[in-house]
Amino acid sequence: MMNYGYSEKGQEGSLSDFHLWRKILQFSAPYWLSLFFAVIISILITWATLTLPHLVQTAIDHYITATTVATDARIAGLTRTAIHYGVLIFAIFFASFCQVLVLEWVGQSVMHTVRQRLFHHLLHLDLPFFNSNPTGRLVTRLTNDIQNMNEMFTSVIVTLFNDLLQLTGILVLLFWMNPRLAGVMTIFIPLAIIITIFFARLAREQFRAIRIQLAKINSFLAENLSGMSIIQLFGRQESNRQTFEHLSEGFLQRTLSQIKLFGTFMPLTEFMSSAAIALILWYGGGEVLQKRLTLGELVAFISYMRLFFQPLRELAQKYSVVQSAMASAERIFQLLDTKSEIVELEQPVQLPKIQGSLLFKNIHFGYQADNPILHDVSLALYPGQTVALVGTTGSGKTTLVNLLLRFYDPQAGTIRIDDTDIACLELRKLRTIVGVILQDVFILQDTLFANIVMDTGCSREKTEAILNQTGMNRFVDKLPAGLDTIIGEGGLELSTGEKQLLSFARVLCRNPAILVLDEATAAIDTESENILEQAIADSFKGRTSLVIAHRLSTIRRADHIVVMAHGKIVEQGSHEELLQRNGHYALLVAMDLQNDQSSHAAHGNEVVDS
Amino acid sequence: MPFSQLRELLLPTFRQHRLRLAAGFAALILVDLLQLTIPRFIKHGVDGLTAMTITPVGLLHLAGLILLFAGMVVVLRFAWRYLIIGFSRLLERTIRNRIFAHIVKMDAPFFEKYTTGDLMAHSSNDLGAVQMACGMGMVAAVDALVMSLAAIGFMIAIHPMLTLLALLPMPILAVTTRILSGKLHKRFATVQEQFSSMTEFSRSTLISIGLIKAYTMEDFQTDRFGKLGRKYVRSNLRVAAIQGLISPLATLIGSLGLLMVLYFGGRLVINNTITLGDFVAFITYLYMLIWPMMAIGWVANLVQRGLTSLGRIHDLVTSRTTLPDPVLPVPPAMLKHPGYELKNMSFRYSSSTAPAVDNLTLSFGPGIHGVTGRTGSGKSTLCKILARLYPVADGQLFFGGTDVNQLPLQFIRAHIGYVGQEPVLFSDTIAANIALGRADASREEVIQAAVNAAIHEDIVGLKDGYDTMTGERGVKLSGGQRQRLALARALLCDRPVLIIDDGLSAVDVATEHEVFAGLKRHFAGKTVLIVSNRIKLLSMTDRIIILADGAVQSEGSHEQLLQENSLYQSMYAKQMTQDALKEPESP
Numbered sequence A: 001m002m003n004y005g006y007s008e009k010g011q012e013g014s015l016s017d018f019h020l021w022r023k024i025l026q027f028s029a030p031y032w033l034s035l036f037f038a039v040i041i042s043i044l045i046t047w048a049t050l051t052l053p054h055l056v057q058t059a060i061d062h063y064i065t066a067t068t069v070a071t072d073a074r075i076a077g078l079t080r081t082a083i084h085y086g087v088l089i090f091a092i093f094f095a096s097f098c099q100v101l102v103l104e105w106v107g108q109s110v111m112h113t114v115r116q117r118l119f120h121h122l123l124h125l126d127l128p129f130f131n132s133n134p135t136g137r138l139v140t141r142l143t144n145d146i147q148n149m150n151e152m153f154t155s156v157i158v159t160l161f162n163d164l165l166q167l168t169g170i171l172v173l174l175f176w177m178n179p180r181l182a183g184v185m186t187i188f189i190p191l192a193i194i195i196t197i198f199f200a201r202l203a204r205e206q207f208r209a210i211r212i213q214l215a216k217i218n219s220f221l222a223e224n225l226s227g228m229s230i231i232q233l234f235g236r237q238e239s240n241r242q243t244f245e246h247l248s249e250g251f252l253q254r255t256l257s258q259i260k261l262f263g264t265f266m267p268l269t270e271f272m273s274s275a276a277i278a279l280i281l282w283y284g285g286g287e288v289l290q291k292r293l294t295l296g297e298l299v300a301f302i303s304y305m306r307l308f309f310q311p312l313r314e315l316a317q318k319y320s321v322v323q324s325a326m327a328s329a330e331r332i333f334q335l336l337d338t339k340s341e342i343v344e345l346e347q348p349v350q351l352p353k354i355q356g357s358l359l360f361k362n363i364h365f366g367y368q369a370d371n372p373i374l375h376d377v378s379l380a381l382y383p384g385q386t387v388a389l390v391g392t393t394g395s396g397k398t399t400l401v402n403l404l405l406r407f408y409d410p411q412a413g414t415i416r417i418d419d420t421d422i423a424c425l426e427l428r429k430l431r432t433i434v435g436v437i438l439q440d441v442f443i444l445q446d447t448l449f450a451n452i453v454m455d456t457g458c459s460r461e462k463t464e465a466i467l468n469q470t471g472m473n474r475f476v477d478k479l480p481a482g483l484d485t486i487i488g489e490g491g492l493e494l495s496t497g498e499k500q501l502l503s504f505a506r507v508l509c510r511n512p513a514i515l516v517l518d519e520a521t522a523a524i525d526t527e528s529e530n531i532l533e534q535a536i537a538d539s540f541k542g543r544t545s546l547v548i549a550h551r552l553s554t555i556r557r558a559d560h561i562v563v564m565a566h567g568k569i570v571e572q573g574s575h576e577e578l579l580q581r582n583g584h585y586a587l588l589v590a591m592d593l594q595n596d597q598s599s600h601a602a603h604g605n606e607v608v609d610s
Numbered sequence B: 001m002p003f004s005q006l007r008e009l010l011l012p013t014f015r016q017h018r019l020r021l022a023a024g025f026a027a028l029i030l031v032d033l034l035q036l037t038i039p040r041f042i043k044h045g046v047d048g049l050t051a052m053t054i055t056p057v058g059l060l061h062l063a064g065l066i067l068l069f070a071g072m073v074v075v076l077r078f079a080w081r082y083l084i085i086g087f088s089r090l091l092e093r094t095i096r097n098r099i100f101a102h103i104v105k106m107d108a109p110f111f112e113k114y115t116t117g118d119l120m121a122h123s124s125n126d127l128g129a130v131q132m133a134c135g136m137g138m139v140a141a142v143d144a145l146v147m148s149l150a151a152i153g154f155m156i157a158i159h160p161m162l163t164l165l166a167l168l169p170m171p172i173l174a175v176t177t178r179i180l181s182g183k184l185h186k187r188f189a190t191v192q193e194q195f196s197s198m199t200e201f202s203r204s205t206l207i208s209i210g211l212i213k214a215y216t217m218e219d220f221q222t223d224r225f226g227k228l229g230r231k232y233v234r235s236n237l238r239v240a241a242i243q244g245l246i247s248p249l250a251t252l253i254g255s256l257g258l259l260m261v262l263y264f265g266g267r268l269v270i271n272n273t274i275t276l277g278d279f280v281a282f283i284t285y286l287y288m289l290i291w292p293m294m295a296i297g298w299v300a301n302l303v304q305r306g307l308t309s310l311g312r313i314h315d316l317v318t319s320r321t322t323l324p325d326p327v328l329p330v331p332p333a334m335l336k337h338p339g340y341e342l343k344n345m346s347f348r349y350s351s352s353t354a355p356a357v358d359n360l361t362l363s364f365g366p367g368i369h370g371v372t373g374r375t376g377s378g379k380s381t382l383c384k385i386l387a388r389l390y391p392v393a394d395g396q397l398f399f400g401g402t403d404v405n406q407l408p409l410q411f412i413r414a415h416i417g418y419v420g421q422e423p424v425l426f427s428d429t430i431a432a433n434i435a436l437g438r439a440d441a442s443r444e445e446v447i448q449a450a451v452n453a454a455i456h457e458d459i460v461g462l463k464d465g466y467d468t469m470t471g472e473r474g475v476k477l478s479g480g481q482r483q484r485l486a487l488a489r490a491l492l493c494d495r496p497v498l499i500i501d502d503g504l505s506a507v508d509v510a511t512e513h514e515v516f517a518g519l520k521r522h523f524a525g526k527t528v529l530i531v532s533n534r535i536k537l538l539s540m541t542d543r544i545i546i547l548a549d550g551a552v553q554s555e556g557s558h559e560q561l562l563q564e565n566s567l568y569q570s571m572y573a574k575q576m577t578q579d580a581l582k583e584p585e586s587p
């Protein structure tokens, strides 16, 4: 299965961690009846399984070797025992089947709940969290780790329970049959436990090493796959192949040492089983010779011994599975306990009617506290005003948008919408009021229609109207299945400009009170841009908008222009004011328009003429 | 069917490790034989006890023998595990490396056909299935064969008729496991598919977390994830329904055999046809048979799964790139001033119906060439074709006067510095990202490239300077910083051809100016193709090409186009005139 995970360090997950067990129990509480049922079945199965050798023993002692009894009676008794035996084995069969189903159902249902909870929780965590946690690791939590935990419910709880029950049952039986012989046999228990714990400890280390290496291979592979064209264009195939082979070799070495460990341990438990049989034969045989033990009992002892070692071996193997499941559980619950730093108020302020004024007041911010990006930024937008934000790259424009959406909270200063601090609004509400086109365009792997409508429930007719309005129908009509074409990875790739057009359609569908465009037309041609501007002008008449752009032509519609540099606002005013001031903005305009002025004037006329 | 696949993918490794395998299987068979003898000792003991002929010393003797044999088994078991399972891991590594080596040679259409998710699945699930089949699968097959033959042999030696009775239920087990595991395989494949789609879904959702949050899609996506999850639960239950049958069924059938022995064998003992020792040994052999019988069904399934996976891997590693990559007897010398010539070139993406490039005729050599055109007019497609990421038919594209299909790929690519429209960054340091094409570049050279791309100042401002990790897909950099990093990467290579696909769109005017001025100086005499929608940038190029619907609509100098091309005129009107900056004109 897919695993984009990175390293899995830290958490060990121990069986005795009651905190974890409590949480697991909390999640399984709704299913207590089914679990109880499974336990009852488990007891039944164990009882039946242990009765079988006993029946064989009865048959041998009372009928098969009972030479003193009449042959007919012996055969009749044998028949009765056989029928008894037959009934039991069918009962075991049905009970085991039920048990597997019930536990799988419980396990999967619980895991589904955990998975949903975790997914929901993750989506509500803040962006700093996502910056420091690679996607691959989070995906691993959601999928592989939960799968691991499920393992505990189905196979482990069953076997653990069945095996432990069976072990105790056998021990009791052995003691009941012959305390002396049973006493001798018990020396194998501490031996087995020591070996198992020793093995489990080693195995855990190796499992971890293997998992980490596999995660490395997978993330290397994933990154190479998504950047393959660049790798090929820059001729990195050979060196990346070598890196991959190196990782692959590391994986091989780790699996080989795991094989050595298992190769030592597995035969050892088998050896103990044989040793036990040898002991029974020697010691028990002596007892038989001294008439302190019947032959049937000896045979039964030998069979029980086999039954005894099988769960012991399984327990040892499952021990490491349980450990890994516990480690997974711990990682999952830890993630569930992570708190978002962006918190909503208990009683958020309700904004009945949005006027659309927007105020950034003395904002200080840095992604890391010790590395400030924005210094004392203040900016006011009146309702209905269009403000353009220009500035050198990396000056903090996108950062300002991130703050407005409350992806991050400023270290100092406030942002207000209609005089309400955005920190007092419900996040959902805030993000419905502010509609943005993000600088990075993301496509969900879905149909074009779903990508435009998102969660608005916008109708098809309205969507088509928007497409016409934005001039997008030109390219949608070209798509094989129109609006229903699947786009994104694994579907049809759109050109960069087409993706930006798509973002416009998205925001038009939402119809927000405040519009923010972050480099929304960078890859769009002039004609499409004109159409879009018209569409925006029609749909957002009288609404507040903040437009970030480098192309001065895009900025011209703005009522007010703000120039940023190095995280500060260096100038603001209308186009004319700023030109007159002859500062940064005037320089930018001059640079953009600077053409040898003579030809410029001439062409200008020609354009007008044509 | 897949013998050629077996031969091609597996045989070389099998041959290379034949001694290892031979030794491993010898150990395995020895283990089986030794294990089969242990019940003989038990039978001996029980018989002796029944007849009361055995002495305590005799018993001790037997116990010692059992221990001795068990000790040998330990050693031999370790041996086969290490040799055979180890072999399967060796094989896995070989195939894994082979898959990667193949993938890095593939072209863009291949990566449209196989998504990242598919390829990841191939390299984990399919590889895992092959490894299992060649490791545990082979072991179980041989083991089951030897064990069942021997156990049956011993049983026949004791009493043929009873053997027949005891074995009566066994074929049922083999047949039902075979049928059930076939079903299980199908259902399990569904589970895996759904697991993959959950993984893909969560991955793509988490990558676009900014979008999800800004568009309040959290609950919407959680619901969709929940739907996938519920499907997954259902499929898992369908798997459990079969898994829950297989193992209890094996126990049932084993016990049925035991029942036969108990009933009929018991009668035989009562009739004094066989001894009690025989009876006990019989039961022991029967126990031994349960596992091989189960294994037969399991192995058949494993082998079938392994073969299917092997088939898929084989398809993957034998898939051909659509880009011809001829090997020339004499490697051609690098060209100093290469030019391109396109003659009626056409290209269509396999997933779309309309051609993205349509009868395009164009030629260009040293100099700076600007390309513009409306969104979706095929500019990026053209760039990718020029960089040899997508194939073209013979006689349509010439590089340095030779049909590109006659030239080795690496030869052409070694001439090209490429800046894509969407910058690709790897999670590594900034320096390593810049030095991607020239791992040997010194720090000074890297810095020089960064200076030329006007990104040096920004990098120095970062916490660890050039050693800063870029973060996943460069999330810690601004849009313009990412683009200039990609540009620095291409500048460092300093190759005769430079293709910039709108690589400055997120860069401010002043920086764009600075970079372009640098380009003009450094790339004099080289072939530069630069895609842009900015009239300012275009006006500084030597010649401008305007694309429309995948073909050249017009070309010429800035002045020429201003005279004759309406698209260009409207661009100019919007972007270059003072008037336009004041009042919006109605479109």
Ligand SMILES: Nc1ncnc2c1ncn2[C@@H]1O[C@H](COP(=O)(O)OP(=O)(O)OP(=O)(O)O)[C@@H](O)[C@H]1O
Residues within 6 Å of the ligand: A131, A367, A368, A373, A391, A392, A393, A394, A395, A396, A397, A398, A399, A400, A439, B475, B476, B477, B478, B479, B480, B481, B506
């Ligand atoms: N997630 C982040 N973690 C740390 N630093 C960041 C992060 N995002 C941006 N930065 C840094 O913050 C600064 C401002 O970035 P921002 O994205 O706001 O720039 P911008 O003005 O939008 O630039 P552009 O025009 O290139 O988009 C840059 O120096 C960038 O390196």
Ligand SMILES: Nc1ncnc2c1ncn2[C@@H]1O[C@H](COP(=O)(O)OP(=O)(O)OP(=O)(O)O)[C@@H](O)[C@H]1O
Residues within 6 Å of the ligand: A475, A478, A492, A493, A494, A495, A496, A497, A498, A523, A524, A525, B112, B349, B350, B351, B352, B356, B373, B374, B375, B376, B377, B378, B379, B380, B381, B382, B421
């Ligand atoms: N991988 C792909 N598979 C299928 N269709 C594609 C693929 N890439 C691009 N297209 C389609 O081919 C056409 C040309 O795309 P291309 O990327 O060349 O446009 P472009 O001129 O670069 O546009 P932009 O200015 O938006 O970057 C578009 O209609 C696009 O939807």
Ligand SMILES: [Mg+2]
Residues within 6 Å of the ligand: A397, A398, A399, A439, A518, B478, B479, B480
């Ligand atoms: Mg930005």
Ligand SMILES: [Mg+2]
Residues within 6 Å of the ligand: A495, A496, A497, B379, B380, B381, B421, B501, B502
């Ligand atoms: Mg493009």
